[in-house]
Amino acid sequence: MKALANLTCHCDLNLNVSSTMTLDFALRDKPVVNIAFDVTQPPPFGVPLWEFHFRFEHYLPVVELGAARFAKSRAELVAHINAYLDNPALDREGRRKFVELEVGEPAGESSRRIIQTLEQIGI
Numbered sequence: 774m775k776a777l778a779n780l781t782c783h784c785d786l787n788l789n790v791s792s793t794m795t796l797d798f799a800l801r802d803k804p805v806v807n808i809a810f811d812v813t814q815p816p817p818f819g820v821p822l823w824e825f826h827f828r829f830e831h832y833l834p835v836v837e838l839g840a841a842r843f844a845k846s847r848a849e850l851v852a853h854i855n856a857y858l859d860n861p862a863l864d865r866e867g868r869r870k871f872v873e874l875e876v877g878e879p880a881g882e883s884s885r886r887i888i889q890t891l892e893q894i895g896i
Contacts, residue, residue, distance in 0.1 A: 786857045788850075791825060791832050795841055796875055799868040804857035805841035808850065834874055839867030 781787075781797050786804040789795065795805045809823040818825050823845055835841050842857070842864065844850035857863055 791829060795835050799840055799872050802865060802868055804861055804864065806850065806853045807841050807843045809843040809845050834871055838870045839864055840871035
């Protein structure tokens with residue numbers, strides 16, 4: 774857990790393929806680039822990787838809210854990485870909306886909420 778926390782804290786951005794790590798980095802307001810191009814034919818998942826991002830209901834908000842950028846080619850991958858390194862605030866609003874949708878409560882207050890809930894149920 775410490776390694777993951779440090780990773781999300783100290784990395785400038787995250788590269789992944791439809792990973793839940795997108796939320797971990799969004800919680801820290803760190804940009805995410807999703808790799809959305811195939812490097813082999815036929816595609817490893819049986820469908821083009823770009824379509825793969827739409828197969829999972831839990832990942833659709835990332836696409837719909839603009840919480841990450843999707844590189845559909847190697848050139849786009851380089852362009853997105855460079856754009857985020859130049860300006861990490863790009864797509865900040867999409868990340869904020871994604872975190873709000875997924876977490877709902879401010880991060881960092883979970884211990885207080887757990888204690889309140891335990892007190893309410895008499896534990």
